[in-house]
Amino acid sequence: MEMAEIPEGAPLQQRVAAAWPRLAPAEQKVAAFLREHPQEVGFSSASELGALTGTSDATVVRTAKALGYSGFTGLKHAVARSLATLMRPSARLRSRVEHMAGSTEELLDRVFEDAAEVIHETRRSLRADAFAAAVELLLPAKEVMTFGAGPSGIIAEYLALRLNRLGLRARHTADMGFRLPDALVPLSADDVVVIFGPARLFKEIEVIVDHAEEVGAPVVLITDALGPALGDRVAVTLLATLSASGATREALGSLAVVDALALAVASQLGERALETSELLTRLRGHFLPPGSPHYGRDE
Known part of the structure; x- marks a missing residue:
């Protein structure tokens, strides 16, 4: 049979x-x-x-x-x-x-075991060729625009911050509804869009992808579940796993992907990244007294 x-x-x-x-x-x-x-x-x-x-x-x-x-x-x-x-x-x-009920020790164990599982599964699911393709898109971009809603907006802002500190021009938006078009107007074919969309296909994501296609800007999607929905409308999809239990929230896997992207970009930029870091340190020095233990710290 x-x-x-x-x-x-x-x-x-x-x-x-x-x-x-x-x-x-x-x-x-x-x-x-x-x-x-x-x-x-x-x-x-x-x-x-x-x-x-x-x-x-x-x-x-x-x-x-x-x-x-x-x-x-x-x-x-x-x-x-x-x-x-x-x-x-x-x-x-x-x-x-209901499932997390128990002692403090049991709760802590469950949360940290869940976090470790999310990181492990994100690494297992993240294809090296897709990751490398995302890095290659970011490096020559005139500007990188990042987008995320809710907690994902925090990670979108974090990526823009990391890229700016490496010498790449980046901005983020968490605007929704009628405020979003103002963020899309400057987008051009020389730019790259990075969308953080863990599971829900917001109308804003569809509008961003549509406009990016219209102007010719490639899109990098960082997601757990939206890959099939957006398919080849995005240039690269990077998988960032969500927690199966919900003990840890949506940002954890995406945060690890962002840190990996920033490190990969820094290694490619070389002296440019180092020069930007030195400039940042010098500018911060205006706000700190000489000899301060925080002087030059990357924060």
Whole structure:
């Protein structure tokens, strides 16, 4: 009997149906639990799911791979993306609070374990060729415009700050609605746009991409879930993973990507970056007394 193939990007329920005939009995127990209780995946470890299903952590990992995921972490993040579009924010918050209940030690462990998982998954998902292509776009840009909404706006501002300090002209905008067009008017084909859009396709993102296409400015998208929606309308997509449980927020993976981009740009700019750094230090010196312990510190 020919087994059904699992399509790329298929939802969990479809993956379970396609893989079911070739799963071992213990793996079927895990798959059935995942299908019926997907909200538990983001908040549980492989060993915890093994206990809940009467199997083992090894069986949970094997099941995840049999369902077409890269592993248990890939399963967690794929299910989290799906639930993010189906659950109300208040429902997601209630679920996080309920699952995070416990001692202070347990809460701290969960948050820091989640942060480590986000960083690890972001690195695993971030393709070196896409990253290098993004750096090559930034280096010759006349100006880099960064955009992000909400917490992503903070990371967009941070990237613009880092680039300016390296000698690249950059600006950021977090404007929404009728204020956004003012930020788009100066955009030209010599510029580059960097959009931070973790999961929600805001109207503002579509407007920015449309206008960038119109003027010929390439777009770098830093996202967890918007790659398929924007496709080849952007020049480069860099994946920055979101937390599966929500214990850490959307900025963590993007922040690591920004730091990597800034370091890569600095290494390419060489003396230009060093000269800009020296100029910044000299200008700061006007506001600090000689001998100050903060004199020359990069802040």
